[in-house]
Amino acid sequence: MALLPMAATEQHGPHLPLSTDAVICQGILDAALSQSFETQGSVIVLPLQGVGDSLEHTDFPGTLSLSADTVTEVIFQLGTCVRRTGIRKLLIFNSHGGQTQVIDIAALKLRQEFKMFVAKAHSFRFGLPEGIVADDELRHGLHGGAVETSMMLHLAPDLVRQDKVSAFGSIGQVMARDNNHLGPEGPRASFAWSAQDLNPSGTTGDATIATAEMGRRMVAHAADTLRQVIHEVQSFPMTILIEGS
Ligand SMILES: [Zn+2]
Numbered sequence: 001m002a003l004l005p006m007a008a009t010e011q012h013g014p015h016l017p018l019s020t021d022a023v024i025c026q027g028i029l030d031a032a033l034s035q036s037f038e039t040q041g042s043v044i045v046l047p048l049q050g051v052g053d054s055l056e057h058t059d060f061p062g063t064l065s066l067s068a069d070t071v072t073e074v075i076f077q078l079g080t081c082v083r084r085t086g087i088r089k090l091l092i093f094n095s096h097g098g099q100t101q102v103i104d105i106a107a108l109k110l111r112q113e114f115k116m117f118v119a120k121a122h123s124f125r126f127g128l129p130e131g132i133v134a135d136d137e138l139r140h141g142l143h144g145g146a147v148e149t150s151m152m153l154h155l156a157p158d159l160v161r162q163d164k165v166s167a168f169g170s171i172g173q174v175m176a177r178d179n180n181h182l183g184p185e186g187p188r189a190s191f192a193w194s195a196q197d198l199n200p201s202g203t204t205g206d207a208t209i210a211t212a213e214m215g216r217r218m219v220a221h222a223a224d225t226l227r228q229v230i231h232e233v234q235s236f237p238m239t240i241l242i243e244g245s
Contacts, residue, residue, distance in 0.1 A: 004078060106118075154214075
């Protein structure tokens with residue numbers, strides 16, 4: 001199988017670097033592959049894609065973003081190259097919340113075009129160690145909050161501006177008082193948002209509670225989940241899928 005790591009280069013508020021998603025993606029991947037685990041054959045790791053679709057962050061300096069069409073095409077072209085080698089299983093491991101849709105589209109194109117098996121795993125959907133942050137932070141700390149700041153304090157502490165760490169409130173918290181369904185990310189109805197809609201700083205979440213130790217546990221948890229995902233992708237019998245021509 002091949003594994004395509006995908007991240008982004010985008011603003012993460014005043015305290016975290018533009019490379020945050022790339023550092024987190026690479027950090028989880030390194031932690032996952034540094035330990036031996038049950039595998040069936042090798043995992044070919046493709047180069048990490050450091051620029052993705054970050055349209056919601058383009059009003060902030062430093063953000064580098066490709067269009068949704070371009071990112072879809074890049075994934076499709078890379079998948080085409082993987083298929084040419086004879087590999088039919090591809091796992092896309094993504095750390096940037098704003099590009100799940102383009103990954104879905106590209107993965108389906110690869111399925112339809114080449115009958116590949118393309119799995120999609122997003123680090124921010126891996127869950128966290130039990131009780132490590134409060135539910136409110138989990139729901140509203142979408143960008144540069146306790147989770148990403150903790151992971152960065154563990155993986156690259158020199159890149160965190162400690163004097164700029166703050167509790168960045170979200171419009172989602174205000175909305176949650178009056179709405180049962182509608183919020184930036186649901187729970188049942190969502191709306192398209194630009195980063196500054198949620199908080200003028202471009203960041204949401206309480207970064208002040210972040211610690212390197214929390215980050216260490218979060219990265220270890222994500223790495224363990226990624227190892228299990230890799231194993232399940234490897235174990236999945238292609239014969240279950242309709243092969244086509
Ligand atoms: Zn991020």
